[in-house]
Amino acid sequence: xxxxxxxxxxxxxxxxxxxxxxxxxxxxxxxxxxxxxxxxxxxxxxxxxxxxxxxxxxxxxxxxxxxxxxxxxxxxxxxxxxxxxxxxxxxxxxxxxxxxxxxxxxxxxxxxxxxxxxxxxxxxxxxxxxxxxxxxxxxxxxxxxxxxxxxxxxxxxxxxxxxxxxxxxxxxxxxxxxxxxxxxxxxxxxxxxxxxxxxxxxxxxxxxxxxxxxxxxxxxxxxxxxxxxxxxxxxxxxxxxxx
Numbered sequence: 001x002x003x004x005x006x007x008x009x010x011x012x013x014x015x016x017x018x019x020x021x022x023x024x025x026x027x028x029x030x031x032x033x034x035x036x037x038x039x040x041x042x043x044x045x046x047x048x049x050x051x052x053x054x055x056x057x058x059x060x061x062x063x064x065x066x067x068x069x070x071x072x073x074x075x076x077x078x079x080x081x082x083x084x085x086x087x088x089x090x091x092x093x094x095x096x097x098x099x100x101x102x103x104x105x106x107x108x109x110x111x112x113x114x115x116x117x118x119x120x121x122x123x124x125x126x127x128x129x130x131x132x133x134x135x136x137x138x139x140x141x142x143x144x145x146x147x148x149x150x151x152x153x154x155x156x157x158x159x160x161x162x163x164x165x166x167x168x169x170x171x172x173x174x175x176x177x178x179x180x181x182x183x184x185x186x187x188x189x190x191x192x193x194x195x196x197x198x199x200x201x202x203x204x205x206x207x208x209x210x211x212x213x214x215x216x217x218x219x220x221x222x223x224x225x226x227x228x229x230x231x232x233x234x235x236x237x238x239x240x241x242x243x
Contacts, residue, residue, distance in 0.1 A: 029108040034160035037137035044134045047125045048187040052135045054123040056084040056179050061215035063088030075223045081182035090148035090175045101166050107136040124211040136160040142181035
């Protein structure tokens with residue numbers, strides 16, 4: 001069944017009444033937005049793969065800050081893909097009027113806080129944060145799995161467009177979000193020290209862990225399965241907190 005309108009947005013009956021915070025619940029897929037990112041890859045991912053990694057980790061950092069702390073694992077895979085897993089509450093998922101699970105459209109629509117903001121906050125590489133849709137649009141494939149207290153689901157995207165439905169997965173007793181993606185080629189060339197997955201980087205795992213120091217509520221471990229390197233970055237203690 002085709003639930004899209006002529007603009008490429010998925011019609012979700014209940015979502016129009018849901019309060020928008022970071023994304024518009026009423027629009028499941030914004031094909032124009034995704035095309036804009038792909039056409040402007042040099043502007044939206046100026047550091048190539050390393051910038052995409054930071055875009056994903058920033059969401060884990062948001063979740064960690066909202067909960068007073070959290071953990072995240074960045075894994076560099078031998079096939080050139082990257083996965084980012086956190087221990088948060090999982091991506092917000094609700095149920096529409098027909099009882100179908102609807103996940104907040106973080107991959108295929110703009111982040112309302114950053115994308116069109118005249119002065120979005122910078123990521124640790126110094127470039128503007130634009131949102132998760134940048135990662136999805138510039139990835140040949142991306143698999144988004146989220147585990148919440150009320151259920152767990154996975155979905156695959158290609159260049160930001162979902163190619164499967166929201167598929168339930170077995171509950172393993174945990175909550176959190178896993179984003180596994182493989183960037184499309186070519187990506188913009190890096191404009192500074194080489195980052196994760198880029199040729200010539202003397203210590204990609206250590207560099208990525210160092211970037212994570214910008215998020216004091218998030219403890220990050222970087223696992224490089226290309227070389228077997230694992231680099232944890234312990235979360236520093238915060239003033240005014242104990243125990």
